[in-house]
Amino acid sequence: MLKQRHNVNIQGAGDRTLVFAHGYGCDQNMWRPVADGLVNDYRTVLFDYVGFGGSDLSAYDSEHYANLDAYAQDVVNLGRELSLTNAVFVGHSVSSMIGALACTAAPDMFSDIIMVGPSPYYLSDDTYSGGFTHVQIDEMLEFLDANHFGWSEAMAPQIMGNSDRPELGQQLTKSFCATDPQVAQDFARVTFLSDTRDILPNVQTRSLVLQCRDDIIAPESVGKYVHDKLPNSVFRLLDATGHCPNLSAPDEVIAAIRDFLLDDLAHDE
Template structure:
C-alpha cells in the first residue's frame, strides 16, 4: 500500500528541521492552514490525514486496527519510516497528541520533540483527576453520537470551538465533521473519549511542550497541568484563549508558543 496516498501526505518548505502536524477528531490537515505555513521558510512541513479523515484512503480503514489509538500510532510510525526523515518535531492536536505520544514511546529515535496541543490522556473524571466528563455524561454524549452523528456534530461543535472562534471557522469545522463517515466517527470517538493513557506518561522520554487553552470544555486546563506534572522535563504554555481549537481561533498565539519552544533548543 502507498503510505503517502493512504494519508494524503502534503509536504512543503525547507530547512534542517521537520515539523509533522497531526489533526484532531472530526477535522483533517486543513485545520493547520493558519499555523503550518508560518514555519515553511525555515522548516520542512509535513501534513497528513488520519485514515478515515479528510482525503485519506477511506478503503484503508480497518475496524479492528483502529479500535484503539495504537492503530493510529502504528500508522504514524509507518509514515515517518516511509518519509525517511531525521528526527522530527511532531505537533499533535487533541487525540493526535496522544497518538504521537504512543508512537514516541514505541520508537523515540524518530522524534526530536513533541508538542501536545489541547491533548488529554483521559477525558473521564476519576478521583482527584479532573478530565472534564463524568462517566454517565460521557456515555450519554456517545449515545447521542451513535444515534445521529450529524445532529451530534451540529450540537457539539459550537460548544467545543469556544467563543473566540469566528462564525465562518465554526462553519468550516462543522463541514469537516460532516465529511467523516458516521460509522468511523462512532468508533473513533469511543477510541478517543474512553481511552486512558495516564499510565503511559512516565514512559515518554522525548522532550515535550504542552499547549493548552485557558478554557476548553474538552481538555480543561487542569489536564494541561496534569500532563506537565507527569511528563518529565516538559514545558507548559497556557494560552489566553477559549475553545478546543487554538490553532484556528488563536493562530498567532499558537505560532508564537511553537516558535518560542523551537528556539529554546
Template structure:
C-alpha cells in the same frame, strides 16, 4: 497504494528537520493551514490525514486496528519512516497529542520534540483525576452520536470550538464533522473518549511542550497541568485563547508559542 498516498500526505518547506502536524477528531490536515506555513522556511513540514479522515484512503480503515490509539500511532511511525523523519518535531492536536506520545515511545528516534496542543490522556473523571466529563456524560455523548451523527455534529462542534462571538469557526468545525464518514466517526469517538493513556506519559524521552487554552470544555486546565506534571522537563504554556482548537481560533498565539519552544532546542 503507498503509506504516503494512503494518508493524503503533503510536504512543503526545505529545512533539514521534519515537522509533522497531526489533526484531531473529526478534522483533517486543513486545520493547520494558519499555523504550518509559518514553519516552512526553517523546516520540512508534513501534513497528513489519519485513515478515515479528509482525503485519506477510506478503504484502508480497519475497525479492529483503529479501536485503540495504538493503531493511529503505528500509522504515524510507518509514515514518518517512509518520509525519512529523524529527530523531527511532532505537533499533535487533541487526540493526536496522545497519538504522538505513543508514536514517540514506539520509535524514539523519530521525534526529538513533541508539541501537544490541548492534550488529554483521559476525558473521564477518575477519583482525584479531573478529565472534564463523568462516565455517564461520555456515554450520553456517544449515544447521541450513534443515533444522530448530523445532529451531534451541529450541536457539539460549536461547543468544542468555543468563541461564540466568531460563529464562522464553529461552522467550519461543524462542516468538518459532517464530512466525516458517520460509521468511522462513531468508532473514532469511542476510541478517543474512552481511552486512558495516563500511564503512557511515563518514559517519554522527547522534549515536550503542552499548549493549554484558558477555557476548554473538552480538555480543561487541570488536564493540561496533569500532562505537564507527568512529563518530566516539559513546558506548559497557557494560551490567551478559548475553546479546544487554538490552531484555528488563535493561530498567531499558537505559532508564537511553538516558535519560542523550538528556539530553545
C-alpha cells in the same frame, strides 16, 4: 504508498521537519493556518489519518483501528517511509496522545513533541478529574450513534468556543459532518474511552504542552496534569480560548512553537 494512503503533503525545506497531526473529526486542513506560517523555516508534513479527509477510506477497518496504538503505528510507519529523524510531532487534542505513543515506540524519530489541548483520559475517577462523568460520555456517544449530523452541529461550536466568531464553529461543524459516520462513531469511542495516563512518564521526548482557556474538552487542570507527568516538558497557557487554537489563534500557536524550538536550538548550541 503510505503517502497516498494518508494524503501526505510536504512543503518547505528547513533542517527540521514538523509533522502536524489532526484531532477528532478533522483533517490536515485544521493545521494549515499554522503550518503555512512555519513553512519558510521548517519542512512541514501534513497528513490525514485513515478514514479522514483525503485519506484512503478503503483502508479503514473498525477492528484494526479500535485503539490509539493503531494510529500511533501509522505515524511511525509513515515516519519511516519519510526517513524522519530529529523531527517534531505537533498533535492536536487526541493526537497529542497518539504522538506520545509514537514517540515511545520510535524514540529516534521525534526529538520534540508539541501537544495542543492534550487529554490522556476524559473521564474522572477518585484521583483524577478528566472533565467528564461516565454518564456524560455515554450520552454523548449515544447521541452521536443516533444522529451524526445533529451531534456535529450541536457539539462543534461548543468545542470550538469563540462564540463571537461563529464562522469558526461553522468550519469545525463542516469538518465533523464530512467525516464518515461509522469512522466518527468508532474514533469517538477510541478518543473518549482511552486511558493513556500511564504512558506519560515514559515519554522522554522534550515536550511542550499548549493549553487554552475555557476549553470544555481539555480543561486547564488536565493540561497541567500532562505537564506534571511528562519527564521533560514545558507548559504554556495561551491567551486563546476554546479547544482549537490552530484555527482560532494560529499566530499565537506559531509564536509558541517558534519559541519552544528556538529554545531547544539555544540549548544545543
